[in-house]
Amino acid sequence: MLTSTLDASLIVLNAKAASAEEAIGLLAARLEAAGRVRPSYGPAVIERERTMPTGLPLGAINAAIPHTDREHVLAPAVALAVLDEPVPFASMDDPDERIPVRLVFALALTDKDAQITMLQSIMGLLQDQSVLEGIAAARSPDEVLSLISA
Template sequence: MLIFDRNMIFRINEEDKKNVLMFLAEKLEKKGYVKHSYINAILKRESKYPTGIQAGKLGVAIPHTDAEHVIKNGITVGILEKPVQFQRIDNPDVAINVNFIIMLALKQAHGQIDVLQNITNFIVQEKVIQNILNDNNLDHVYNIISKNL
């Protein structure tokens, strides 16, 4: 079961990908979802296997790493005030501007496929993602994400 806590949604005003990833990973660690090793593992994995996805006009990233760094299933969401460049998952030579990040902490490796499929089905709803980016009320954002995941 994937745990999504309302307090794990953040508006982030940062232009550096590494800092954004570290910020979200640290939030997962502070809430007890991941081990301290998760932070370096997420950075290392993103450099080898990028997670940027062009979803229509929007850029989304779904960073995740190996289950050995996870204590319990959860996600954190970053809504970026300024786009941050991520390499594309399907073409790492191409960078895209990302405004929306769903960082995953999954304890069972075999569960990643189902969760990633649900998230993919969610992020291709360009209008829904755009509404999230424009909504300053994080309770609304939580409700939209919860309903769609």
């Protein structure tokens, strides 16, 4: 399911962000430019991240999966930022803990069942440290897509 909603134009490699909010804003802008989300998407994701954080401690390369309600979404999509330097995201398990995140998957989905399925798909991917290392080292969006679809 991930490969059907993530395309090369929604993958940002060597992304620069000084904060979680900046990383989310970068992906929200990419999704909005692609016509997948409303202008309200970015602020809504940032607000949701404050109350229900999505940072995941995975080991050497950590991830976050920010998302929000479907009312901000025009068409299903996932955007991915591979940050050149980790930025702190609050932990999903302990909101007071900050996790240095390199991979940010921004979900923009219109169906609640699809959101659950997508989260499961991404969580499965994130459990493979070699895939995470490959994504972090990828030199092109197509390389990321081939790693994800393998």
